[in-house]
Amino acid sequence: MVRARMLALVLAAAGSNPAAAQESARAIIERAVQVAGGDAWLSPSTLILEGSADFYSPAQPGPVRHVDDYRMWRAMDANRSIAHAADGKVRISAKVNGATLFEVGHDGTTSWNDKGIIPKAEADRYWAENFGFGIIRQALKGGFTLQRAPDRDIGGHALHMVRVIDPGGSATLFGIDAASHFIRYMGFSTPRGWHERIYDDFVMGQNPKWLQAREVTLFFDGVRQNTVHWRRFTVGSPIPDAVFAPPANLPQRKETTP
Numbered sequence: 196m197v198r199a200r201m202l203a204l205v206l207a208a209a210g211s212n213p214a215a216a217q218e219s220a221r222a223i224i225e226r227a228v229q230v231a232g233g234d235a236w237l238s239p240s241t242l243i244l245e246g247s248a249d250f251y252s253p254a255q256p257g258p259v260r261h262v263d264d265y266r267m268w269r270a271m272d273a274n275r276s277i278a279h280a281a282d283g284k285v286r287i288s289a290k291v292n293g294a295t296l297f298e299v300g301h302d303g304t305t306s307w308n309d310k311g312i313i314p315k316a317e318a319d320r321y322w323a324e325n326f327g328f329g330i331i332r333q334a335l336k337g338g339f340t341l342q343r344a345p346d347r348d349i350g351g352h353a354l355h356m357v358r359v360i361d362p363g364g365s366a367t368l369f370g371i372d373a374a375s376h377f378i379r380y381m382g383f384s385t386p387r388g389w390h391e392r393i394y395d396d397f398v399m400g401q402n403p404k405w406l407q408a409r410e411v412t413l414f415f416d417g418v419r420q421n422t423v424h425w426r427r428f429t430v431g432s433p434i435p436d437a438v439f440a441p442p443a444n445l446p447q448r449k450e451t452t453p
Contacts, residue, residue, distance in 0.1 A: 220341035220357045223371050224334050230376040235403035237332050241434050242269040246409070246425040248289065253418050264290040265423060268438050270303075271329070276338065278330040278361045279383060281306065281322040284439040300439055307441035314447075324385040324415075327367050328392070330359055331378065338362035346373075349380055349393060356380075377406065388416035396424075405430050 228237060248265040249258035265288070272283035286300035299308040299321075306318035313321065334341060344356035347370060354370035361367075370380025375397075382391040394408035405428070412422040 220343050221335065223343075223355045223357050223376075224331065224341065224359075224369075226376045227331075227369075227371045227378055228335070231378065231406040232404040235430070236405055238273055239271055239403075239405075239430050241271065241429075241431060243267070243427075243429040243432065243434065244269075244425045245427040246423060248421055248423045250421045251419050258422075260291075260296075262289045262291055262296060264288075264293075268434055270434055270439065275329060275333050276362050278359070278365045278367050279323045279327050279385070280319065281326060282329070284434075284436075286439050300441065302436070302439040302441065305441055307445055311446040312441060320386050324387045324390060327383050327390070328378075328381050330361060330367055331369055331381075333361075334359045344368060347380070350395065352379055354380055377408075385415075390415055391417075400428065400430065403430055 244267045246265050248262040250260040250262065251257075252259045267288075268284075268286045270284040275282040281301045284301060284303050286298070288298045289296040295309055297309055299313075300306070301318070301322070306313040306315075306321070333339060339362065340360040342358040342360070344358050346356050347354050349370060353373040355373050357369050357371060359367045359369060366383065368380075368382040369378060371377070372379050377394070377397050379394050380391070381394075382389065384390075391414040393412045393414075394410070395412075396410040397406055397408050399406055407425065407428045409425045410422065411425070413420045
């Protein structure tokens with residue numbers, strides 16, 4: 196009986212002023228944006244990242260593959276409204292000792308990898324498992340809902356947890372460092388399971404001001420998939436469309452059953 200009354204009081208308090216809770220989530224994201232670089236960070240035209248990566252197997256304790264040349268090119272969509280789908284243009288390249296391990300890209304219309312043009316349904320599943328961080332740049336715009344979530348401690352950092360819900364109802368959980376206001380965590384539901392990313396080793400670039408996490412670790416259902424170490428980043432430089440276009444003569448792949 197006592198526990199029921201206490202639970203009722205907690206729920207009543209949480210629901211008595213939803214506007215205040217939303218303002219609190221908004222204030223947390225506003226501080227994170229300012230620390231990350233303000234307007235320049237909110238609306239980059241392009242981003243190029245270069246570094247290395249270590250990949251893991253679910254049945255092994257340590258990395259099973261080191262990629263010495265790992266790169267990503269991004270051309271952003273300033274009007275993005277869907278959290279977990281391909282937006283703008285992207286290309287990711289992984290090479291080991293100069294030989295391509297894998298490549299995947301999206302030119303704004305067509306998705307492809309080193310094996311061929313990816314059928315749309317398969318591409319949609321793939322991007323739904325991999326796209327998500329950039330939606331925080333849109334979170335302060337109309338049509339988005341912001342909610343507080345229970346706070347956490349990750350890697351010794353106290354995090355304020357905020358849920359960003361896009362206009363279509365898709366939710367992404369972000370963890371903002373309570374002290375530095377760095378964005379240290381992201382999590383969302385995917386066709387493959389619960390996907391998490393933990394960001395660390397931050398550095399501030401200039402011209403434009405840009406906060407970059409140089410270490411990003413990805414998990415699915417709590418199992419580590421890979422860690423990326425970014426060594427260089429370039430913001431706002433023109434990227435030719437040819438970078439994102441599928442290579443000539445790629446075959447059209449058939450749809451596969453998930």
